[in-house]
Amino acid sequence: MKTTLNAEHADRSSLVGAQAVAREFLTDALPAVQARGRRQGRARSVGRCGWEAEADVWQPNPTLKSLGIETGRPVLDHNHYLVRLDSMLNVLEYELKESFQ
Numbered sequence: 105m106k107t108t109l110n111a112e113h114a115d116r117s118s119l120v121g122a123q124a125v126a127r128e129f130l131t132d133a134l135p136a137v138q139a140r141g142r143r144q145g146r147a148r149s150v151g152r153c154g155w156e157a158e159a160d161v162w163q164p165n166p167t168l169k170s171l172g173i174e175t176g177r178p179v180l181d182h183n184h185y186l187v188r189l190d191s192m193l194n195v196l197e198y199e200l201k202e203s204f205q
Contacts (some may be wrong), residue, residue: 118155118193122147125185126157129195134161154190158201163186 126147147157164178184201 118149119147121193122155122157124191125189125195126159129187129198130161130185131157133198134163148190152191154188154196155193157187157189159185159187174201 147155150156161183163183165179165181168175168179185198186201187198188196190196
């Protein structure tokens, strides 16, 4: 039988695991993120269903990239992603929540 302290520790390790899986997934799914940076957001339990993790991501502006416009400094768009995981920390889906422009 778990004590309250052990249950809290288990929840925290799952929380850290959810954040790590989300970070790794976004780095793989969005290769430009690796070079330009990301800030890990928060993760939260959604009951027995699993976890939701959020992350802020800075990505190269796709319009400038597609037009081939060179700039002195990179022009980055600030995007907010939500990653949903099941209780075993498998990624179920992810979505772009909003863009900060």
